[in-house]
Amino acid sequence: MIYLELFLTFFKIGLFTIGGGYAMIPLVREEALNFGLTESEIMNFIAVSESTPGPIAVNMATFVGSSQGGILGSAVATLGVVLPSFIIILLISALLKNLLKYAGVNAALSGVRPVVAGLILATSITMFLSVVLGLGTIDDGVSFDWRAAVILGIVWATSFGYKKWKKKAVSPILLIVTSGVLGVVFYEFLK
């Protein structure tokens, strides 16, 4: 039953995403791979989720849900990812006002934070290996994609330069559009 599976999977993701937005990407990636999506499909979903309005978590849930089970699939996946938040915040604001003041809760949260940072960094490393070196698992062998490496370098330089010049972070959408144009130039015209 794909709908129940989608609902439970995204309920679990909603429940274990601590720290917002990017914290859920490692969890979604893992589950999406289990659903049979590829690394590059997942990265496309992330790119679209970043460049459309709304919370990334909801966008990703809708996207994965739709790819697996159409409109009903996307509805149950979105409901699943939202429900844990909804229930927990209701509980906190109605009954457990002091939950976050308990030392134990804070201690557990402070232990989770470095793990989440590690998960996100590890996700970017495995995605780097897959995009630039074509390496998913050890069986794949390495095939270096210099175009991806150059695009990554330009994106990094753009972000770095923009920050120095304008004194504020560049919008991710601008970076996505830039890299899209570079993608067309490198993969269509410089074959």
Add this chain to the structure above:
Amino acid sequence: MLFKKEFIMEKKSKPSLRLLWELFFTLFKIGLFTFGGGYAMIALFESEFVSKKKWMDHEEFLNMVAIAESTPGPIAINSATYIGYKQAGVLGSALCTLGVVLPSFTIIYIISIFFDAFLAISWVASAFRGIQACVVFLILNAGVKMLKKIKRPLDIAVMAATILCVVLFSVFAIKFSTIFYILIGAAIGLASYFIAKLKNKEKEESTK
């Protein structure tokens, strides 16, 4: 017992239809116009909730953000549920959450219908190959931002161990659920807290 009184009060006064509509519409607007998720939304939440609507003062807003950040789930959803409940009880929180989710849901669902056909166009596929390199950078950037906040040696060790395990397990195709990492992190956090507490106790006793 203060919260019990408030809880009853909130239940008693029935929210007006006008307020419910306003809550839904405000959150819908926020959902429609914020790009980049959670943290980008916080600024918009502040201008709508605190400055314009005066639904909460600045201190309560900061309190809300602290709760939204440290409870599971997307920050936007947590904040929407919180503000809805404060203003109009359970019905209000449901409407706010629906409001903030609906624009994303509709937009992404429509995109997802056409996405495969769109990707079949050769230059679109090329553009997305370029964009994938950018996604690597965006995620790395988000990770580095979190990394900068980590100071304690124990936390740095936990983070490094997490990175090492995830990358190695992924390359060697060993399955180990992400949730386990999070649970282990929580356990380490609790353990280090109680060990520090015990040590302090011992110190106090030895100085006595």
